[in-house]
Amino acid sequence: MIKNHDPKSHAWAVLLTAHATLIGKIEAALAEAKLPPLDWYDVLWELEKAEDGKLRMHELARRIVLSRSNLTRLADRLENARLIERRDTLHDRRGYHCVITRAGLAMRRKMWPVYKTEIERLFSKHISADEARTIGEALARAVKTAREH
Amino acid sequence: MIKNHDPKSHAWAVLLTAHATLIGKIEAALAEAKLPPLDWYDVLWELEKAEDGKLRMHELARRIVLSRSNLTRLADRLENARLIERRDTLHDRRGYHCVITRAGLAMRRKMWPVYKTEIERLFSKHISADEARTIGEALARAVKTAREH
DNA sequence: CGTAGATAGTTGCAAATGCAACGATATGCT
DNA sequence: AGCATATCGTTGCATTTGCAACTATCTACG
Numbered sequence: 119m120i121k122n123h124d125p126k127s128h129a130w131a132v133l134l135t136a137h138a139t140l141i142g143k144i145e146a147a148l149a150e151a152k153l154p155p156l157d158w159y160d161v162l163w164e165l166e167k168a169e170d171g172k173l174r175m176h177e178l179a180r181r182i183v184l185s186r187s188n189l190t191r192l193a194d195r196l197e198n199a200r201l202i203e204r205r206d207t208l209h210d211r212r213g214y215h216c217v218i219t220r221a222g223l224a225m226r227r228k229m230w231p232v233y234k235t236e237i238e239r240l241f242s243k244h245i246s247a248d249e250a251r252t253i254g255e256a257l258a259r260a261v262k263t264a265r266e267h
Numbered sequence: 268m269i270k271n272h273d274p275k276s277h278a279w280a281v282l283l284t285a286h287a288t289l290i291g292k293i294e295a296a297l298a299e300a301k302l303p304p305l306d307w308y309d310v311l312w313e314l315e316k317a318e319d320g321k322l323r324m325h326e327l328a329r330r331i332v333l334s335r336s337n338l339t340r341l342a343d344r345l346e347n348a349r350l351i352e353r354r355d356t357l358h359d360r361r362g363y364h365c366v367i368t369r370a371g372l373a374m375r376r377k378m379w380p381v382y383k384t385e386i387e388r389l390f391s392k393h394i395s396a397d398e399a400r401t402i403g404e405a406l407a408r409a410v411k412t413a414r415e416h
Numbered sequence: 417c418g419t420a421g422a423t424a425g426t427t428g429c430a431a432a433t434g435c436a437a438c439g440a441t442a443t444g445c446t
Numbered sequence: 447a448g449c450a451t452a453t454c455g456t457t458g459c460a461t462t463t464g465c466a467a468c469t470a471t472c473t474a475c476g
Contacts, residue, residue: 124396125396125399125400125403126386126390126391126394126396126399127386127391128399128403129390129394129398129399129400129402129403129406130386130390130391132402132403132406132407132410133282133285133286133402133406134286135332135410136282136406136407136409136410137282137283137286138332138333139332139410139413139414140409140410140413142332143413174454175454175455176453176454176455179455183284183287183288183291184287185433185434185435186454186455186456187433187434187435187436187455187456187457188432188433188434189455190455190456190457191432191433191456191457192432195432210441210442210453210454211440211441211442211454212440212441212442212453212454212455213441213453213454213455214454214455237275237276237279240409240412240413241275241278241279241409242275242276242279243412244405244408244409244412245275245278245405245406245408245409246405247273247274247275249278249401249404249405250274250275250277250278250405251274251278252398252401252402253278253281253282253401253402253405253406254274254277254278254281255398256393256394256395256398256399256402257278257281257282257285257394257402258281258285259393259394260285260289260389260390260393260394261281261284261285261288261289263389263392263393264288264289264292264389265288323424324424324425325423325424325425334463334464334465335424335425335426336425336426336427336463336464336465336466337462337463337464338425339425339426339427340426340427340462340463341462344462359423359424359471359472360424360470360471360472361423361424361425361469361470361471361472362423362424362425362471363424363425
């Protein structure tokens with residue numbers, strides 16, 4: 119099979135359509151299961167992984183790759199749903215800690231099987247472990263340098 | 268370096284952050300250059316590639332992975348900017364052809380160098396041709412099967 | 417033919433997003 | 447100490463998105 123595209127542009131193009139297609143399916147599966155959108159999962163999971171289940175707003179925004187103002191409102195929604203709380207920080211009165219609640223932990227746990235099933239069905243099933251390693255390493259390099267500056 | 272993540276979940280996670288990070292930078296570069304957002308590029312490019320520079324709405328939506336209703340409004344914006352036109356189809360009075368205009372071709376050509384530079388700077392520069400092939404093939408497989416059903 | 421159901425595309429409305437501006441606090445420099 | 451500057455997070459506003467409902471047309475089938 120002959121491709122008249124250079125492999126890098128092709129990879130980029132496919133990355134975009136893969137992202138759009140798979141995210142669409144995953145959001146649909148979550149909605150179908152009456153669960154919140156993927157955004158919420160990301161927040162909950164980052165908090166759960168973090169020391170003491172808490173992070174500063176700006177740090178959380180950085181980790182889930184979201185603008186600050188958008189995180190403010192995403193956090194509002196999660197706080198309304200009692201899945202996280204905002205607590206004053208001790209040493210910087212400008213900011214807050216986002217803290218995951220017990221209900222937040224439970225929700226994350228409830229979302230995971232649905233999410234996981236979709237990742238496997240749509241993604242993992244179709245790629246080998248070697249390919250996965252290649253993808254992970256290559257993209258991690260790109261992200262790393264994109265972030266540095 | 269030891270990872271305690273399986274390579275596939277890791278690849279998925281990195282894919283998401285890479286997408287978010289790089290798209291953010293690319294949109295910023297386009298805005299900086301006073302050019303329209305990436306969406307517009309996708310529409311223009313699909314039309315330009317298509318036979319006679321035209322496609323049915325639903326086909327265009329499918330190719331750029333966008334819901335129909337969102338395409339309706341994206342097309343409205345492009346039509347207002349005179350970059351595309353909607354023309355009645357001969358054989359199906361329900362639908363239209365989206366046709367790229369001369370100005371649309373020019374705009375696509377104007378956006379490309381900016382887009383291309385960013386793809387290279389943020390993506391291509393950091394991956395080898397082999398890695399690119401692996402990424403392209405693996406993700407294409409995933410997209411293909413995700414679309415089939 | 418005529419009707420039932422599918423398909424094309426648009427629209428209304430509620431929710432989410434992006435951007436710039438803002439108040440508050442922290443930091444650095446003289 | 448005192449002032450300029452940077453950072454933290456939020457807010458207002460205009461734009462974009464997502465979903466369901468809707469009109470119009472097409473297709474299939476009795």
